[in-house]
Amino acid sequence: xxxxxxxxxxxxxxxxxxxxxxxxxxxxxxxxxxxxxxxxxxxxxxxxxxxxxxxxxxxxxxxxxxxxxxxxxxxxxxxxxxxxxxxxxxxxxxxxxxxxxxxxxxxxxxxxxxxxxxxxxxxxxxxxxxxxxxxxxxxxxxxxxxxxxxxxxxxx
Amino acid sequence: xxxxxxxxxxxxxxxxxxxxxxxxxxxxxxxxxxxxxxxxxxxxxxxxxxxxxxxxxxxxxxxxxxxxxxxxxxxxxxxxxxxxxxxxxxxxxxxxxxxxxxxxxxxxxxxxxxxxxxxxxxxxxxxxxxxxxxxxxxxxxxxxxxxxxxxxxxxxxxxxxxxxxxxxxxxxxxxxxxxxxxxxxxxxxxxxxxxxxxxxxxxxxxxxxxxxxxxxxxxxxxxxxxxxxxxxxxxxxxxxxxxxxxxxxxxxxxxxxxxxxxxxxxxxxxxxxxxxxxxxxxxxxxxxxxxxxxxxxxxxxxxxxxxxxxxxxxxxxxxxxxxxxxxxxxxxxxxxxxxxxxxxxxxxxxxxxxxxxxxxxxxxxxxxxxxxxxxxxxxxxxxxxxxxxxxxxxxxxxxxxxxxxxxxxxxxxxxxxxxxxxxxxxxxxxxxxxxxxxxxxxxxxxxxxxxxxxxxxxxxxxxxxxxxxxxxxxxxxxxxxxxxxxxxxxxxxxxxxxxxxxxxxxxxxxxxxxxxxxxxxxxxxxxxxxxxxxxxxxxxxxxxxxxxxxxxxxxxxxxxxxxxxxxxxxxxxxxxxxxxxxxxxxxxxxxxxxxxxxxxxxxxxxxxxxxxxxxxxxxxxxxxxxxxxxxxxxxxxxxxxxxxxxxxxxxxxxxxxxxxxxxxxxxxxxxxxxxxxxxxxxxxxxxxxxxxxxxxxxxxxxxxxxxxxxxxxxxxxxxxxxxxxxxxxxxxxxxxxxxxxxxxxxxxxxxxxxxxxxxxxxxxxxxxxxxxxxxxxxxxxxxxxxxxxxxxxxxxxxxxxxxxxxxxxxxxxxxxxxxxxxxxxxxxxxxxxxxxxxxxx
Numbered sequence: 001x002x003x004x005x006x007x008x009x010x011x012x013x014x015x016x017x018x019x020x021x022x023x024x025x026x027x028x029x030x031x032x033x034x035x036x037x038x039x040x041x042x043x044x045x046x047x048x049x050x051x052x053x054x055x056x057x058x059x060x061x062x063x064x065x066x067x068x069x070x071x072x073x074x075x076x077x078x079x080x081x082x083x084x085x086x087x088x089x090x091x092x093x094x095x096x097x098x099x100x101x102x103x104x105x106x107x108x109x110x111x112x113x114x115x116x117x118x119x120x121x122x123x124x125x126x127x128x129x130x131x132x133x134x135x136x137x138x139x140x141x142x143x144x145x146x147x148x149x150x151x152x153x154x155x156x
Numbered sequence: 157x158x159x160x161x162x163x164x165x166x167x168x169x170x171x172x173x174x175x176x177x178x179x180x181x182x183x184x185x186x187x188x189x190x191x192x193x194x195x196x197x198x199x200x201x202x203x204x205x206x207x208x209x210x211x212x213x214x215x216x217x218x219x220x221x222x223x224x225x226x227x228x229x230x231x232x233x234x235x236x237x238x239x240x241x242x243x244x245x246x247x248x249x250x251x252x253x254x255x256x257x258x259x260x261x262x263x264x265x266x267x268x269x270x271x272x273x274x275x276x277x278x279x280x281x282x283x284x285x286x287x288x289x290x291x292x293x294x295x296x297x298x299x300x301x302x303x304x305x306x307x308x309x310x311x312x313x314x315x316x317x318x319x320x321x322x323x324x325x326x327x328x329x330x331x332x333x334x335x336x337x338x339x340x341x342x343x344x345x346x347x348x349x350x351x352x353x354x355x356x357x358x359x360x361x362x363x364x365x366x367x368x369x370x371x372x373x374x375x376x377x378x379x380x381x382x383x384x385x386x387x388x389x390x391x392x393x394x395x396x397x398x399x400x401x402x403x404x405x406x407x408x409x410x411x412x413x414x415x416x417x418x419x420x421x422x423x424x425x426x427x428x429x430x431x432x433x434x435x436x437x438x439x440x441x442x443x444x445x446x447x448x449x450x451x452x453x454x455x456x457x458x459x460x461x462x463x464x465x466x467x468x469x470x471x472x473x474x475x476x477x478x479x480x481x482x483x484x485x486x487x488x489x490x491x492x493x494x495x496x497x498x499x500x501x502x503x504x505x506x507x508x509x510x511x512x513x514x515x516x517x518x519x520x521x522x523x524x525x526x527x528x529x530x531x532x533x534x535x536x537x538x539x540x541x542x543x544x545x546x547x548x549x550x551x552x553x554x555x556x557x558x559x560x561x562x563x564x565x566x567x568x569x570x571x572x573x574x575x576x577x578x579x580x581x582x583x584x585x586x587x588x589x590x591x592x593x594x595x596x597x598x599x600x601x602x603x604x605x606x607x608x609x610x611x612x613x614x615x616x617x618x619x620x621x622x623x624x625x626x627x628x629x630x631x632x633x634x635x636x637x638x639x640x641x642x643x644x645x646x647x648x649x650x651x652x653x654x655x656x657x658x659x660x661x662x663x664x665x666x667x668x669x670x671x672x673x674x675x676x677x678x679x680x681x682x683x684x685x686x687x688x689x690x691x692x693x694x695x696x697x698x699x700x701x702x703x704x705x706x707x708x709x710x711x712x713x714x715x716x717x718x719x720x721x722x723x724x725x726x727x728x729x730x731x732x733x734x735x736x737x738x739x740x741x742x743x744x745x746x747x748x749x750x751x752x753x754x755x756x757x758x759x760x761x762x763x764x765x766x767x768x769x770x771x772x773x774x775x776x777x778x779x780x781x782x783x784x785x786x787x788x789x790x791x792x793x794x795x796x797x798x799x800x801x802x803x804x805x806x807x808x809x810x811x812x813x814x815x816x817x818x819x820x821x822x823x824x825x826x827x828x829x830x831x832x833x834x835x836x837x838x839x840x841x842x843x844x845x846x847x848x849x850x851x852x853x854x855x856x857x858x859x860x861x862x863x864x865x866x867x868x869x870x871x872x873x874x875x876x877x878x879x880x881x882x883x884x885x886x887x888x889x890x891x892x893x894x895x896x897x898x899x900x901x902x903x904x905x906x907x908x909x910x911x912x913x914x915x916x917x918x919x920x921x922x923x924x925x926x927x928x929x930x931x932x933x934x935x936x937x938x939x940x941x942x943x944x945x946x947x948x949x950x951x952x953x954x955x956x957x958x959x960x961x962x963x964x965x966x967x968x969x970x971x972x973x974x975x976x977x978x979x980x981x982x983x984x985x986x987x988x989x990x991x992x993x994x995x996x997x
Contacts, residue, residue: 043638050702058702
């Protein structure tokens with residue numbers, strides 16, 4: 001599940017979401033593209049930003065801000081698509097910005113503290129202590145688990 | 157059958173090519189064991205397959221040849237030239253029959269008696285008959301080569317060799333097997349190519365003089381040809397879906413005591429295998445219906461001056477880009493009088509509307525959910541479910557179904573379906589700044605608004621359009637999809653109306669702009685969007701933008717257009733329990749009220765003069781009894797000559813009528829009950845046909861009319877345990893059972909039920925849902941039967957779907973019966989049968 005480099009270190013792509021530093025395992029990521037035109041999907045569940053065309057494939061965009069309970073981004077704000085694959089479907093996780101790829105080692109990894117509540121607790125798998133601050137590692141599967149029935153299981 | 161046959165033909169012609177060589181070797185060298193065994197095996201497998209496929213002529217020839225070869229193989233007879241000639245003659249006869257099969261799909265006529273006699277003669281070492289007649293209708297070159305061989309008393313070896321020299325000419329290997337996965341992938345790639353082509357064309361449109369123009373148009377043409385070619389590889393003859401029908405008809409005929417001829421033609425008409433898969437079930441259902449309801453029994457037919465044997469004709473043909481399949485029976489035809497009565501009773505139309513309706517429109521009522529005119533509930537076709545599902549299945553793949561009926565002469569159903577599903581032509585429309593694709597097949601016409609054209613009129617807040625003397629309900633797409641606020645009633649409306657064919661009739665989709673039509677590739681939406689109503693998929697347009705494809709039937713459902721709009725989406729059926737729900741209005745309130753149809757005995761329209769006041773309460777003379785009437789909310793008795801709609805509840809001989817204002821509809825819905833402000837007489841509210849609807853608490857109203865409705869405690873009351881996880885169903889089923897005289901204990905899951913057993917509770921029967929979280933109905937049954945005090949307690953399964961397979965599975969597992977939820981009568985009769993007592997009713 002997690003990208004493990006030769007010495008037990010993990011490669012994470014850093015993301016900015018509502019001013020927080022987050023990370024996603026590089027192994028899950030298929031593509032990172034600047035936000036293109038996103039077609040709205042009427043009546044879609046909250047969190048679904050819309051659909052975009054990634055080289056002829058339809059990608060469903062999911063807004064990380066909404067999934068993490070943050071206020072929506074400004075309408076003209078530049079966003080980035082972090083494209084992941086889940087059961088053969090492509091999804092884009094919309095972030096405010098994408099930073100470097102970090103190699104984090106297991107010693108700096110902590111479990112999510114129990115005091116972290118709400119959507120963050122639901123979607124985070126670990127916290128990494130970096131020199132510059134804390135990085136919250138997100139779980140793409142949990143972010144993509146929509147709906148009351150889901151509890152992690154995506155209906156086929 | 158057809159595909160089996162094709163496979164058999166391909167395999168056998170390969171084997172026969174080898175056989176010729178082996179036979180020649182046999183004659184030259186007297187034959188070693190290995191060669192003999194090989195020849196024997198080939199002929200043996202031809203015989204076996206012929207028997208399996210019901211090819212009698214082929215079987216007879218192969219059988220005779222096999223007998224002779226068996227003797228040779230076992231050394232019981234020595235190989236004689238005459239014998240080899242006879243076997244070669246048999247191989248040629250087999251080949252002739254096979255080529256006839258390949259051409260017509262049936263064995264060519266012919267007489268092989270002489271050949272069989274020659275093969276039998278060779279077994280005893282007798283001289284062969286003087287000549288072997290040419291057996292085929294059309295002489296084959298190979299056979300001509302053999303004929304002189306056979307006619308010669310001592311056939312020269314050279315002639316036999318000559319016969320072998322032109323072996324595979326009859327059936328050359330022209331096909332190879334390719335896995336469906338490869339074909340599907342090719343289809344996807346071709347579809348992608350079409351998209352890229354469209355995109356390129358769009359870019360080039362502005363630049364006529366571009367050096368790319370010429371190669372681009374060539375690319376475009378090749379792409380179209382390729383798309384067509386790939387599509388062809390996925391084509392299968394429609395007979396692949398017909399295969400099981402003769403057997404089904406035969407079995408049904410036996411079961412129903414009818415003689416039925418099934419005549420099929422045009423079975424070689426080809427269509428995309430995906431479409432084929434999707435029409436298989438509807439076709440089967442229609443044919444079953446024809447057998448069951450369409451055709452009369454032999455006596456009735458004789459009395460009507462018709463041949464005793466009924467006839468169902470199945471034909472298929474291609475018409476333009478569509479396949480037309482007709483299922484015609486020569487039975488009694490639809491009883492339109494009864495259809496009219498039923499439509500009235502179901503509240504689908506008023507008497508005046510029905511009187512003005514043309515017969516063909518009346519006939520279309522059979523496609524409404526829950527509509528059945530069958531007098532008796534037969535094992536063959538269910539209770540009014542069926543034709544609506546048939547129609548929705550066919551419409552979901554962009555097809556249409558029509559029905560023509562002639563009294564006493566039969567009924568013809570005509571299905572029109574597209575050749576393929578992957579690529580469809582779509583109309584691109586725009587509402588509230590967003591573009592959507594509408595499948596062209598569902599667009600009846602386009603109407604421009606304003607500028608001297610048509611004008612939208614308002615009925616309160618509902619926009620309508622007058623179209624050729626008829627009122628067309630309009631659905632404003634933007635507000636429906638929540639993209640913009642609804643317009644105020646009376647506001648002028650511009651834009652366009654796309655007239656679409658919904659489930660229950662036509663409606664107009666109000667959009668701002670209409671663009672071109674475009675060929676689109678339908679792609680399914682991501683799983684997280686799959687629950688969205690109103691869309692059938694998404695696609696990428698030529699300009700690279702992603703848009704949603706509208707599902708006209710879904711839009712109609714969302715908007716609540718038309719009566720009985722109850723298309724059942726299979727993807728939903730698996731997830732939610734659909735219930736037949738009666739929607740009505742009462743007490744002068746505009747909010748519709750829903751009640752599961754299964755708890756109601758009858759819907760009646762009583763004349764006002766039959767209503768009287770007895771003991772300060774209203775009652776009506778009904779079926780020779782005085783039936784108490786209970787109004788739901790405010791009610792004024794109607795004028796003596798007016799009609800009063802009443803929902804009749806029945807418990808044995810006791811009857812009670814709930815007085816309502818009007819019956820609105822019968823729909824299939826998942827009644828997702830939402831709690832609402834405490835309101836006596838209502839369980840809560842649910843969304844039915846896109847509208848907030850109150851759900852009736854039957855028990856409350858029945859008690860209002862007759863406090864003793866649910867009976868007094870009684871030692872002989874049978875005790876019943878209901879295990880059902882859905883709170884809503886418990887709320888509905890418990891009163892229905894209680895009112896039928898059962899003492900009901902309800903539990904939400906199997907574990908709670910088993911807890912009762914541990915506590916020593918005993919019941920006369922257990923009624924359990926099948927699909928429950930944790931331990932399901934089957935597991936509960938197994939646990940109860942394993943041991944313990946309930947070991948012999950009868951168990952009846954309740955299920956959302958009670959198809960024949962489910963029923964069979966349930967019975968096999970040990971349930972006394974397996975019945976659909978809400979089929980009140982069936983539940984009660986199953987229970988009383990299980991308990992082994994007279995129905996208390």
